[in-house]
Amino acid sequence: xxxxxxxxxxxxxxxxxxxxxxxxxxxxxxxxxxxxxxxxxxxxxxxxxxxxxxxxxxxxxxxxxxxxxxxxxxxxxxxxxxxxxxxxxxxxxxxxxxxxxxxxxxxx
Numbered sequence: 001x002x003x004x005x006x007x008x009x010x011x012x013x014x015x016x017x018x019x020x021x022x023x024x025x026x027x028x029x030x031x032x033x034x035x036x037x038x039x040x041x042x043x044x045x046x047x048x049x050x051x052x053x054x055x056x057x058x059x060x061x062x063x064x065x066x067x068x069x070x071x072x073x074x075x076x077x078x079x080x081x082x083x084x085x086x087x088x089x090x091x092x093x094x095x096x097x098x099x100x101x102x103x104x105x106x107x108x
Contacts, residue, residue, distance in 0.1 A: 004082035006030070006037045008063060012076030022063035022078040029059040041082045056080070 008023040030037045035055055043052035060080045067073040 003085045004038050004041075005085060007081045007083045009079045009081060010076060011079055012073065014067075014073065014076050014078070018066050018073070019078060022066045023080075025065060026059040026063040026080055029062045030055075037080075038082055041080075 006023065006027055008019045008026070010019050027037075030040070033055065035052070037056075037059070040052040040056040040059070043049040044056035047053060060078070063078045063080060067076055067078065
């Protein structure tokens with residue numbers, strides 16, 4: 001898995017704004033540590049490298065911090081994923097950020 005966009009999916013009823021904020025927090029986690037989300041996700045799926053796998057879980061935890069202060073979302077959760085980059089395809093409605101987009105957004 002070499003290319004893809006970090007994505008966030010809500011388990012439970014979550015507004016789009018919380019998904020986007022959670023996705024941004026996870027993206028910031030990877031950027032600050034100069035890690036590739038695709039490498040960490042692959043390690044998480046394959047249970048191949050505990051260090052990269054633990055970074056994936058930590059980024060997902062970071063994404064979920066947007067839910068902690070509001071008791072309405074105590075049973076909801078944000079799950080991260082990697083969506084393959086495809087040219088010419090329509091977006092599926094879920095929030096996505098490629099690492100380049102996230103870096104550009106962080107520089108603003």
